[in-house]
Amino acid sequence: MSVAAPPFRTFVDDILDSLGAVPSREALVHRERRITAGEFRDLVHRLAHALRARGLERGQTVTLLSGNLPEALAVRYAANLLGCRVTHLYGGLSAGTQAAIVRDVETRALVVDPSYAARAAEVAGLAPVPYVLTLGVSSIGTDLLESAAALPAEPISGLARPEDICSIRHTGGTTGHPKGICTSFERAGRLRPEPGGEEAGRPRQLVATTLAHAAGLIADHLLAEGGTVVLLEDFDPGRVLAAIERERITHLYLLPPLLYRTVDHPDADRTDTSSLRQVIYGGCRASPARIADAIRRLGPVLLQGYGQTESGSISVLGPEDHDLARPWLLRSAGRVLNGVDVAIRDAHGNDLPHGEHGEICIRSAMIMQGYWKQPELTAEVLRDGWLHTGDIGFLDAEGYLTVVDRIKDMIVVVGGHVYTTELEDLLDSHPQVLHSAVFGVRDGDGTEHVHAAVVRAPGAGVDAAGLRAMVRERRGAMYEPAHIAFVDQLPLTDAGKPDKKLLRSRAAQADRGGEPLSTGLPFGDSVITSAPGCGRPRP
Incomplete structure (x- = not known):
């Protein structure tokens, strides 16, 4: 007699099992609220019943427009329990771009943080959806939390299928329509809960960046x-440092520009960060000089993760490799993870030997299912089971992977190629430079020129001529920037990466006679600042 296969279980089931194991433990902290594991588990199930009562079912899309609320995390889990796919919008995108995503992913329910009510009304006006549901009392939509509170917390499980899409995560582009990257429940994998010990030994993660990005996956x-x-x-x-001390944070994820700001802050030297066990950084290039600063300040707790939304994790540079006695390792992205195959290939698809630069191609069980509604782009990137990352890099004889540049960011100049990350690393190594961004700008004849935006340390006197002379001496005339702009702040995308698209467009505008790059650029709220008292000269 045949035995029926057990229901398919997702990573959300693993999380809920862990929450149910010790329901009295503290699971989430937000402002003054401290939510137990049992309370949060019940909330997830009640929200799943509330979504189901609205007609949400397997294969439909729930789109989140929310800040870092516990309820936003609960809605994502609840929707996945039903077999729904979830899209979490970046808050920094324009209303038009958000509406285009809402329409494109075939949103059935738009779930809104009440503080985003005005934006949600604008988005829903541009892209009407069957349901606008809010996480609390709001001027628009229906209060989903109120509906959920009246429903039982009876568990729901087994509705998703392995091949169903659990998330569509969009690239954080600031212009045009971001690409939707599809991940199936099967490729999202299972999380293996570990038996909990004493409360004092449990990990405590601080989420200081959007849950729509890597911080949500780490959570x-x-x-x-x-x-x-x-x-x-x-x-x-300042709030990050205060929270680390107050909450005895053990785990933290920051993009490199935000890590620099944290260790440069005036409160860093008087904050107790001894509880930290692991500070993960990644998402964009990291400056070896600035990472060395972070090691000196935080100790042997740094871990670099390299990967893409399309690929999942590829390599890790662990705490043992953050060694000031071996500074060359800080330039690498670490060793390739078990279960991941990496090949460095030339433009014709040939594998290259150790040390030679080529495109990083990877193969693993964590590769995306494809781009949402873009089969031609999917076929271009996924070939014969290999994902072509669009990153240029090389492997050394010891197995360390180094990412040199994005293919699209590499600057083609007369006489060869300029890798932007290499020039940024050199500029950042100057003791009077806090951070830099290098990008190419084409002139009217189509010739590309090297531009750099540089944030100086407070009180620094280095000028463009001095930096150009250093570059010329260390790397040669080909790498010497044609233009260097000193700015008080670099623009960041909503995810926290330097916004080179905006820098490039501003520089091109200046070349056409528009407003030049200046130290007072109004780049928005997400910036790297050179505030008085921030930053210390590096030995």
Whole structure:
């Protein structure tokens, strides 16, 4: 007699099992609220019943427009329990771009943080959806939390299928329509909950960047491991440092520019960060000189993760490799993870030997299913089971992977190629430079020129001539920037990466006679600042 196969279980089931194991433990902290594991588990199930009562079912899309609320995390889990796919919009995108995504992913329910009500009304006006549901009392839509409170917390499971899409994560582009990257439940994998010990030994993660990005995925793992997630609404280095000390934070994820701001902050030297066990950084290039600063300040707790939304994790540079006695390792992205195959290939698809630069191609069980509604682009990127990352890099004889540049960011100049990350690393190594961004700008004849935007340390006197002379001496005339702009702040995307698209467009505008790059650029709220008292000269 045949035995029926057990229902398919997702990573959300693993998280809920962990929450149910010790329901009295603290699972989430947001402002003054401290939510137990049992309370949060019940909330997820009640929200799943509330979504189901609205007609949401397997294969439909729930789109989130929310800040870092516990309820936003709960809605994502609840929708996935039903077999729904989830899209979490970046808050920094324009209303038009958000509406285009809402329409494109075939949103059935738009779930809104009440503080985003005005934007949600604008988006829904441009892209009408069957349901606008809010996470609390709001001027628009229906209060989903109120509906959920009246429903039982009876568990729901087994509705998703392995091949169903659990998330569509969009690239954080600031112009045009971002690409939707599809991940199936099967490729999202299972999380392996670890038995919890004493409360003092449980991991405590601080989320200081958007849950729509990598911090949300790390939160999934911490909750599955029996940990606590502490949510901040947005990044502020002073609040991050205060939360680390107050909440005895053990785990933190920051993009490199935000890590620099944290260790440069005046409060850094008087904040107790001894509770930190692991500070993960990644998402964009990291300056070896600035990472060395972070090691000196935080100790042996740094871990670099390299990967893409399309690929999942590719390589890790662990704490043992953050060694000031071996500074060359800080330029690498670490060793390739078990279960991931990496090949460095030339433009014709030939594998290259150790040390030669080529495109990083990877093969693993974590590769995306494809781009949403873009089969031609999917076929271009996914070939014969290999993902072509669009990153240029090389492997050395010891197995360390180094990412040199994005193919699209590489600057083609007369006489060869300029790798932007190499020039940024050189500029950042100057003791009077806090951070830099290098990008190419084409002139009217189509010739590309090297531009750099540089944030100087407070009180620094280095000028463009001095930096050009250093570059010319160390790397040669080909790498010497044609233009260097000194700015008080670099623009960041909503995810926290330097916004080179905006820098490039501003520089091109200046070349056409528009407003030049200046130290007072109004780049928006997400910036790297050179505030008085921030930054210390590096030995």
